[in-house]
Amino acid sequence: MKHSKFLAAAMGFAIAGTLAVSAQSADMANVTIVNGTIPKSLTGKAGDPAAGKKAAINQKKGNCLACHVMPIPEEQFHGKTGPDLHGIGSRQTEAELRMRLVDPKVISADTMMPSFFKTGQHRVLKDFExxxxxxxxxxxxxxxxxxxxK
Ligand code: HEC
Structure with missing residues (x-):
């Protein structure tokens, strides 16, 4: 079943996320957190929304649909582990969203959501070491x- 494949992917993420310890990493060392947000672009460059949508769908990148409903009707499976992301751009600021993606554990310590920009996570696939x-x-x-x- 298509569902179980996605679920397995979500579980993999969840396990990688749960076992993460707050290890120092080169990447995070360059990130400045201000009141639980990251105001500055990680690269100094603006993001490309079209490329971002692709990375969000890609199961080897964001895999956001494993856990979130999103306004992407062309994709069949949308998980319900996390909140629906319709209208998220009206509810949260750029700085808040960047923090959520870089390391959501700063916002809620026991979240299932993976830290997408943090190294030093334990028991990740070899490719991710x-x-x-x-x-x-x-x-x-x-x-x-x-x-x-919006
Ligand atoms: C393994 C499941 C999982 C994956 C994969 C995942 N998330 Fe989440 N996400 C969650 C959960 C659960 C929450 C609820 C907050 C919490 O746990 O504290 C959340 C919260 C959020 C929030 C805050 C929403 C709100 O209304 O407050 C945003 C934004 C978000 N996720 C974006 C993303 C994006 C973008 C991706 C892909 C790059 C992603 N998430 C991947 C599980 C996941």
Missing amino acids: GKTILEAQEVENIVAYLLTL
Whole structure:
């Protein structure tokens, strides 16, 4: 079943997320958190919303649909573990959304949502050792996409 494949993907993420300890990483060291938000672009460049939408759907990148309903009707499966992201761009600021993607555990310590821009997570797939799930510009692209969801 299509569902179980997605569920397995979601579970994998959840496990990687839950076992993460707050290890220092080169990437996070360059990120300035201000009142639980990240006001500045990680790359100094603006994000590309179209590329962000693709990365959000991609199961090897954001895989956001594993856990969230989003306004992407062309994709069949939308998970319900996390909140519906319709209109998220009207409810949250760029700085808040960037924090959520970089490391949602700063916002809620026991969240299932993976930290997309943090290294030092335990028991990740070999491919991810020492790497972040998303590159800095991919985070910016997804933030830019989320901001279009008004
Ligand atoms: C393994 C499941 C999972 C995945 C994958 C996931 N999230 Fe989440 N997300 C959650 C959960 C659960 C919450 C609820 C907040 C909490 O847990 O504290 C959440 C919260 C959020 C919020 C805050 C929503 C609100 O209304 O407050 C945003 C924005 C968000 N996620 C965006 C994303 C994006 C974009 C992606 C893909 C890059 C993603 N999430 C991937 C589980 C997930």
